[in-house]
Amino acid sequence: MRQIDLSGKTAIVTGSSQGIGLETAKTLHAAGANLVINYFDDGEGKNRALADAAVADFGDRGLACAADVRQPDQLEAMVSKAVEKFGSLDILVNNAGILRDKSFRKMSHEDWQAVIDTNLTGVFNSCKAAVESLSENGVIVNVSSLSAVTGFFGQANYATAKAGVMTFTKVLSKELARKNIRVNAVAPGVVNTEMGESIPEENRKYMMTQIPLARFAEPSEISDVILFLCSDLSSYVTGQTIHVNGGWWA
Numbered sequence: 001m002r003q004i005d006l007s008g009k010t011a012i013v014t015g016s017s018q019g020i021g022l023e024t025a026k027t028l029h030a031a032g033a034n035l036v037i038n039y040f041d042d043g044e045g046k047n048r049a050l051a052d053a054a055v056a057d058f059g060d061r062g063l064a065c066a067a068d069v070r071q072p073d074q075l076e077a078m079v080s081k082a083v084e085k086f087g088s089l090d091i092l093v094n095n096a097g098i099l100r101d102k103s104f105r106k107m108s109h110e111d112w113q114a115v116i117d118t119n120l121t122g123v124f125n126s127c128k129a130a131v132e133s134l135s136e137n138g139v140i141v142n143v144s145s146l147s148a149v150t151g152f153f154g155q156a157n158y159a160t161a162k163a164g165v166m167t168f169t170k171v172l173s174k175e176l177a178r179k180n181i182r183v184n185a186v187a188p189g190v191v192n193t194e195m196g197e198s199i200p201e202e203n204r205k206y207m208m209t210q211i212p213l214a215r216f217a218e219p220s221e222i223s224d225v226i227l228f229l230c231s232d233l234s235s236y237v238t239g240q241t242i243h244v245n246g247g248w249w250a
């Protein structure tokens with residue numbers, strides 16, 4: 001049976017000090033990759049401490065690196081550090097994201113812009129910073145959301161950004177195919193992370209009734225699909241969004 005082996009490959013996972021990003025970093029590391037844990041420096045040291053703890057477990061195959069995905073220069077510096085330490089860049093997982101849920105009438109321009117800047121422009125920024133350094137046969141995986149196709153109430157900003165990520169994924173897959181770089185996305189439903197748990201209890205109860213598998217996802221159920229997309233087992237898959245949502249299409 002073919003096994004996934006990412007030995008000698010280097011991956012950057014944005015926003016990976018916690019949640020789906022951290023689980024993805026651990027999963028790719030366990031498959032042999034060198035890992036750059038990108039964290040957002042929140043000024044309180046929380047994300048840095050989480051990133052440092054993860055990297056301590058990764059030994060020589062880990063590097064913690066602060067960068068705000070809204071800041072192209074910080075992302076360029078991170079890519080340079082990754083290549084300097086590990087010699088190549090082969091995998092980019094664009095995972096960083098935020099929520100600022102409000103109904104449209106209550107949503108401020110700032111709520112709109114913050115989510116577009118982080119969840120959509122942030123993906124553009126990190127691809128831009130990485131593209132010239134990504135090796136031939138490199139891989140990009142973007143984290144979208146079920147909300148991109150359902151348009152959940154209160155998520156005009158988030159759903160729009162995540163739909164943009166899906167379309168961006170298709171365009172980039174065509175443009176980077178000549179370098180044999182594959183570009184795909186995963187679109188989770190609700191996942192048991194800080195973000196998933198921030199959804200009001202009443203909404204979570206209703207959502208649960210819509211999910212055929214009748215539960216939310218564990219982060220590892222998303223990171224396993226990302227691992228597949230980062231591996232040669234998906235060598236003919238590009239431009240796709242893989243929906244990981246327990247069968248939920250409401």
Ligand SMILES: NC(=O)c1ccc[n+]([C@@H]2O[C@H](COP(=O)([O-])OP(=O)(O)OC[C@H]3O[C@@H](n4cnc5c(N)ncnc54)[C@H](O)[C@@H]3O)[C@@H](O)[C@H]2O)c1
Nearest residue numbers: 015019020040068069095096097145188190191193195196
């Ligand atoms: N949890 C869910 O239910 C769910 C569902 C669908 C999609 N997603 C998506 O999955 C991804 C991960 O979400 P999660 O559930 O792990 O949430 P989370 O809130 O636990 O993690 C988000 C991470 O992004 C980081 N981040 C935020 N702004 C950043 C910035 N400007 N620069 C760098 N990093 C930044 C945070 O510090 C954090 O580490 C997000 O893109 C999210 O939209 C989550």
